[in-house]
Amino acid sequence: MCLKIGTPQQVAFRREIEDIIEILDNNVVFDKHSTVMLSGSEREGFRLSGSDVDHMHWPINHRVVWDFSQCRFYNTQEHALILCDNSESPPGFTLLWLPLEKANDLVMSACVLMNGCFYVSSSKYREAMCSFIITGSTIHGPCSSGRRDNGFEYDHAHCFASDFWPPSAYSWIDRCHSWPPSNVVNDIISNGCHVVAIGHKIGNHTDNEWRISFSRAEYKLVYSMNHTQFLTYGLLKLFLKEIINTGLRDEEKILCSYFMKTAVFWAIQQNATLHWHPDNLVAGFWVCFKLLLKWVYEGVCPNFFIPENNMFLSSIYGEAQTTLFMRLYTFYEKGIAILLYSPSIMSNIIDVLCNPRLSICTDEHSLISQVEFDKDYFGEMVRNDTIGKPDIQRCKQYLHTVEQLINVPLTEYQIVVLQKLTATIFRYTAILHNMYIDTGFNKQFYIVDKIACRLLKLATKFGFVSDMLYIAMYYHNTFRYMEALSVIDITKAKLAQPYLMYGSHVDQEMYNEAVRGQFLSTKMKEAVAQNITLDNAVFYINDLIPEQQTSRLQGRNFLFIPPFVLLYMLDFLCSRNVDTMRAQGALDDLHALVHHDQGELIPVSLRDISWEILGICQQITGNLHAALYSYQHSLIQHPCHKIQTATRQRIQNLHL
Structure with a gap:
C-alpha cells in the first residue's frame, strides 16, 4: 500500500512542501488582501490519480464572529465583522449577518435584505467570485472549478474565516480523550474554522446559508494519524473509487471520499483498543467499512465535529439509501476478499490475504528505492515551482519572505524547495528587469544587464541542470550568440550524462553510482533535468x-x-x-x-x-x-x- 499511497517519508515531504509554499504564498499579496489555503487530499499527502486540487480563498480583512463579545478583539477600522446567526439553520450551517454596512464591494454586492438586516448570500457570493480567482471557472458546489495547464482539475472554495471555534462544535473538545493528542486539539481550536459559500439543500435558506467548514482542523487531524491509519484512509478512498463506484453513473455516486474520511476519524477515536499497526491494516479497514455500512443502514452520518449535522440528510435517503445499502451489504457478505476487485489494491494485498502468517515489511528503504524516492520528490518540487503572475513587486515580496524563512527551522525537504523557488524568483526578476528598461546602449542598460546576468547565474546554482538554458535564452535575446553557445555546450554535456534523471527517464544504476549519498540539492543541480517553463506573460x-x-x-x-x-x-x-x-x-x-x-x-x-x-x-x-x-x-x-x-x-x- 505504501507503493500506492506513499511511504512515511514521501507523505512527510509532500506535506512539508505544501506547508512552506503556503507560507510563501500568504506573505505575498495576490489579489487585494486574499488568503489562500490548500485543502483536501493534496494537502493531506495523497497523490492519487484523478484527484483534484482544492484551495480555500478568503479575504484577510473580513472576520466571522459567533457573538458580539468577540468583536472587542478587532479594530473595526481594519476588519469588517460578520456575525453568525444560526437560529434558523440546521446544525453545521449558519446565516451571515453584516451588522455594519462596511465590507468590500464584492461582499456588498452579495448581500440580501432579510428581516430588515443585510445578510451575505452564499449563492450570490459564489456567482460574484466564480471567475475572480481564475478566469474561465465554473460554479461547482461552493467552488469555482476548472482545469489547469498541467491537466489537474481544481476547486477554489470561497469562504470567510473565523478566528474562534464555533460553539456548536464544543462537544468535540470534550470527546478528545484518546485521540487526537491534546496539543493537536489546542492547535486546532486556536486556529478557528471557516464558513464556505453553500447552504443546506433542504434548509429554509438554501441560497443564503453558509456551511461551517473544518478543513484546516481536518488536515491537522490527518497529519496526527500514524502511517497505518493514513494507509487505512487511503485504502478506503481506493475502495470507494474502484469498487463501490465502479459501473455507476455520476448521479448514482452518492458516497464521497469525505464520508470515508469521517469514518476513519470516528473509528480512530472510538476504537482506542484497536492496534493501528501494519499487521492490522485490513482489520482497521474492516472496522471503518462496518461503521460506514451502519451509517447507510440508519441513514445517519454524523459530522465528526458537529454530530447533530447528519451529512446523509440531503443525499442518502429513500430508494437511493436502500439501493446503496444493498450494494454495500453484498460487498460485506463477500468479506475482506472484496478488496481483490480493486486493481490498485489487489496487487498490493493479495499475498497478505492468501497467507495471513506472512510478515509485513515496514522498512521504508525496502519498500521504495532511493531513485524512485528522488524522482517523486523532484516531481513534487516541480508541481510547486511557480510564483503566480510575475511582476517585479511580487518577486521582491517573495525574496523578502525567503529572507525571513532563512532564520526559521526548516526540514531538508523544505530547504531544497526553498532554494529552487529562490532560483525561480531570481530568473523572473532578471527577465522582468530586462523587459522594463530601454534597450539602447546606455549606462542604465549595462547596469541592469549585469544584474540580470548575475541573477541568472545565481539561479543555476540552486536549480536543475536544465535551468542553464534560461541563461542561454537571455544571451540569445541580447544577441550574444557566442556566449549563448558556450552555455549551450556546457548544458549539452551535462544533459548527455548517462546518470541524468528526466521525468521517469533514468538509468537507476548510473544515477546511484553518480550521486548516492549526496544531498538533495546537489543531486538537483548535478543530475536532474526538468521541462523548461515559459510564462506566457x-x-x-x-x-x-x-x-x-x-x-x-x-x-x-x-x-x-x-x-x-x-x-x-x-x-x-x-x-x-x-x-x-x-x-x-x-x-x-x-x-x-x-x-x-x-x-x-x-x-x-x-x-x-x-x-x-x-x-x-x-x-x-x-x-x-x-x-x-x-x-x-x-x-x-x-x-x-x-x-x-x-x-x-x-x-x-x-x-x-
Missing part, C-alpha cells in the same frame, strides 16, 4: 511569441518545453548567426529527436510544442515542405498548450 524567444500569445488567449499560463528540444532550438538559432554548419547539425539533431523519440526525452503531452519548434526552425532555413509536415503533426497531437491557432497561421504564411 513574458516573452523569452521572439520566434515563439505567436505560440505564447495564442496559448495565453486560450487560458494557458505556460509553455512547457522539453529541455532537449529547447537545447537544439537555441543551438540552431544562435549558431546560424556564426556557424552555419553547426546550425545544420543542431537542426538535424532536433529532427531526429522529434521524429524518433519514444516518449523518453519528449513526453507525449509535450509533442505539440516539440513538433511546432521543429517546424519553426525548418521554416527559418527555407525548408517549407518539411515545416508544413511538422506543423501538421503538431496539429494532430494532444493540444496541451492550445497553440493550434498559431500553427494554422504559420501554415498559411508558408505560401506553398
